[in-house]
Amino acid sequence: MxxxxxxxxxxxxxxxxxxxxxxxxxxxxxxxxxxxxxxxxxxxxxxxxxxxxxxxxxxxxxxxxxxxxxxxxxxxxxxxxxxxxxxxxxxxxxxxxxxxxxxxxxxxxxxxxxxxxxxxxxxxxxxxxxxxxxxxxxxxxIHASPVDDTRSAMIEMGWSNRVPAGVFEDKVATMLRLGAMPRSGGSGALALADVACGRLDGYLEMVINIWDVAAALVILDEAGARTSPFVRDGGLERGITILAAAPRIADDLAAALDVPLA
CATH class of the missing domain: 3.30.540.10 (Fructose-1,6-Bisphosphatase, subunit A, domain 1)
Incomplete structure (x- = not known):
């Protein structure tokens, strides 16, 4: 650099x-x-x-x-x-x-x-x-979590009033079917940081803005977490979905939640 x-x-x-x-x-x-x-x-x-x-x-x-x-x-x-x-x-x-x-x-x-x-x-x-x-x-x-089974995972989902009714409940229900433990803490940036340091195994928010994630994106990359392609998919200009996950469960989590990874 x-x-x-x-x-x-x-x-x-x-x-x-x-x-x-x-x-x-x-x-x-x-x-x-x-x-x-x-x-x-x-x-x-x-x-x-x-x-x-x-x-x-x-x-x-x-x-x-x-x-x-x-x-x-x-x-x-x-x-x-x-x-x-x-x-x-x-x-x-x-x-x-x-x-x-x-x-x-x-x-x-x-x-x-x-x-x-x-x-x-x-x-x-x-x-x-x-x-x-x-x-x-x-x-x-810091490094992302080594968890390799969603049944051991702790996943946070952020809430937004811009998301259609029922979506939050459906995604949390999917996490529960995977055996994961859902959480919601009220700060997207800190949730993403928690994924980077292994306190969480995943974070999903359906509509989030660049100011919420600009600092976290490089922290996640450097910690070895995997993320959805936020910048590629237009996150610099509008609020879009982000998924960040521990590398060993990222594919399973992304498939179940229907969110692509980079």
């Missing part, structure tokens, strides 16, 4: 730490929820805008030639290198003072995810990866 990417990655680690500290300082007390409800189970808090603005400003000052895209403001700058941020992934958890949320920042070179940082400050966890250099949790190497 080029020196330019590594330089950006090191700068981004510091920026994400500051952004996570800001988010923690703005986290509501337990209870709630606190914030604005955009649609069913889709929340927006003051911290979402503040964290995104901090990251955008700092990235823009250091690398003005780079593109930038955020969940809240959209694509505000263009460039061959593009930063993509989800300022608070898991906002429904954050809005209730829960711990399972994160700041997610990914870097793309053209259409290729090349670096990613996912920081979950309430959990004291930071996932990082640069393409070709491995994936890490708090500085220690």
């Amino acid at each position: 080029s020196d330019a990417i590594l330089c950006r990655f090191e700068a981004a680690r510091s920026i994400v730490r500051d952004a996570a500290d800001l988010a923690m300082s703005m986290r509501p007390a337990s209870g709630g929820p606190t914030g604005t409800q955009k649609s069913a189970q889709d929340w927006l808090t003051e911290a979402d805008g503040a964290v995104e603005a901090l990251i955008s400003t700092r990235i823009g000052a250091l690398f003005p030639q780079d593109g930038f895209q955020g969940e809240e403001e959209g694509r505000t700058r263009t460039g061959r290198l593009r930063w993509v941020v989800d300022p608070i992934d898991g906002t429904s958890n954050f809005a209730r003072g829960r711990n399972r949320w994160c700041v997610s920042l990914g870097l793309l070179e053209d259409d290729l995810p090349v670096a990613g940082i996912i920081q979950a400050p309430a959990l004291n966890e930071t996932y990082t990866a640069v393409r070709g250099r491995g994936a890490f949790l708090n500085g220690r190497p």
